[in-house]
Amino acid sequence: MSIAKEAFEKLYPEKTLKYKLSLKYSAKFKPYNANVKKYQRIIEFSLSPKWKEVSPEIVIGLIQVLLIKLFKTKKHTINTDLYNSFIKNLHISIPKEHSDPILLESFNRVNEKYFYSLIEAPNLKWGSHSRRELGSYNYHTDTIKVSRIFLNSGNEILDYIMYHELLHKKLKFQGKSARNYHHTSEFKVEEKQFENYPEMEKRIAELIRKSRYRSFLSGFNQ
Ligand SMILES: [Zn+2]
Known part of the structure; x- marks a missing residue:
């Protein structure tokens, strides 16, 4: 059979x-x-x-x-x-093949501050300049990818994105059915533990607006 x-x-x-x-x-x-x-x-x-x-x-x-x-x-x-x-x-x-000094520093800060340094470093990569996918965690390759729009956004915002993705790594998915719920209520409770959480959400929305404007300008100049 x-x-x-x-x-x-x-x-x-x-x-x-x-x-x-x-x-x-x-x-x-x-x-x-x-x-x-x-x-x-x-x-x-x-x-x-x-x-x-x-x-x-x-x-x-x-x-x-x-x-x-x-x-x-x-x-x-x-x-x-x-x-x-x-x-x-x-x-x-999974062998760790991808890293990046800026992302690794962010990982180390967040891991120490929020996870007692208990999380093993995943693969770390910059993604495209996406405003839609700010970050992602891939379970299959143990890779965190962060949108390039955060390359010069400062440590705080970058760490917030890193924190969100590390929560995915920490909490994995829940439930025994095939449908896995990534942003569970447990996830959302933990997400709010990030220092200045409401402020971070506002700053990210603002950054996305600005980067949209900037990409419009650069498109216009071409
Ligand atoms: Zn998420």
């Missing part, structure tokens, strides 16, 4: 399989990424080749998580629990 079929049957023992399941590995994916597509009667799973090195019980959990997303059902199994703890602990085994 194929691993995809096994995953389906363990997840929906009461259902009969009306689809042809196919599973392929694609080197285009970043480590541990995966997706699922459904055509009429075919469900196709595409996985990063990294999954070949992972225990089949965990891969079954991954396939089940993809099926749960596809069918929008709320369910969890031993395998989806295994998968979730695998993803949560992935950062430990």
Whole structure:
């Protein structure tokens, strides 16, 4: 029996399989990424080749998580629990390849002030000049990316963005269903612990407005 079929049957023992399941590995994916597509009667799973090195019980959990997303059902199994703890602990085994002196200093300040220096440094990268995505934390690659609009914004604002992303690393995601809630109420409570929280929100809104104006000017000059 194929691993995809096994995953389906363990997840929906009461259902009969009306689809042809196919599973392929694609080197285009970043480590541990995966997706699922459904055509009429075919469900196709595409996985990063990294999954070949992972225990089949965990891969079954991954396939089940993809099926749960596809069918929008709320369910969890031993395998989806295994998968979730695998993803949560992935950062430990991920080599740290990217860092940056400004971001690392910010990380060290925030880690010391708010997390008793207990958080292990993630990969740190500057992103594009995005005003929409100010920062992000990628669980799969253990990477914090900060928008370049904060490059010269001063330590306080940068640290606030860093704090938000480190909270994602600390709290991971919650809930046993496949739908993970990143900004949980627990997250929001902790986020407000940042010094001058309301002031920070205002300053960021202002910075975004200004950078919009500036990018308009530079576009105009070209
Ligand atoms: Zn967030």
